[in-house]
Amino acid sequence: RIHFICAQTGEKILCPLSVDGQVWSVDWSPCGNKLSATCNNFDDDSYSVKIFSKEGSTGNFVCQSTLRVDNPVMSLSYAPSGDILAVGDYGGNIHFFNAQGERTLSVTHSDPQDRYDGATDVNHTTSYFDRDREWIRHQDHFSVIAVNALCWSPDGTKLASCGDDGTVKIWNAATGEKLWAVIVSTLVEYIKCNPRQPLALSWSKCGRWLALPS
DSSP states (O other), X not given: OEEEEOTTTOOEEEEEEOOSSBOOXXXXXXXXXXXXXXXXXXXXXXXEEEEEEEOTXXXXXXXXXXXXXXXXXEEEEEOXXXXXXXXXXXXXXXXXXXXXXXXXXXXXXXXXXXXXXXXOHHHHHHHHTGGGHHHHHHTTTSOOOOEEEEEEOTTSSEEEEEETTSEEEEEETTTOOEEEEXXXXXXXXXXXXXXXXXXXXXXXXXXXXEEOXX
């Protein structure tokens, strides 16, 4: 379930949202009227993103649409304009969905040429998905180069991604072209647009500079 907490009082507000699956990531649209959440149901191999919108009469959120993908969904990030949602999955892919819920573009984060040599698929799979060992044994054909986090540049023209392959990559959000990649000698779990966030890759306000703590 997804719960809403008042940042000022710490109290629960609104009605919790029930999701038929595991919620690993959520993200608000810039306007605050939409909420996206991952929904990974391993019982029936159903992986999707639920889009919730605010209901005018009650102020509660209701499911508006469902975006389906082939692999478990790891990360979500709305573009600054709010009209594009980037979705990173456990298969190493990044998908772009428009406001109508149509998939407009897909790129692959995982690339053997960029990958950190110390990354080990089997060991990392077993430890990361410890709670779902049965699913891992059954689905061992999946790539484990998960896209752990996504982050847009302030102007919405570029998207940064990081993954289990130990890399951070920058993409042209319009064409899907990989602009560059940095190999970090470990897996990268977080990228946030916040210069004070530990272990974060951060954009400057002008969008020209990128900081990656080591």
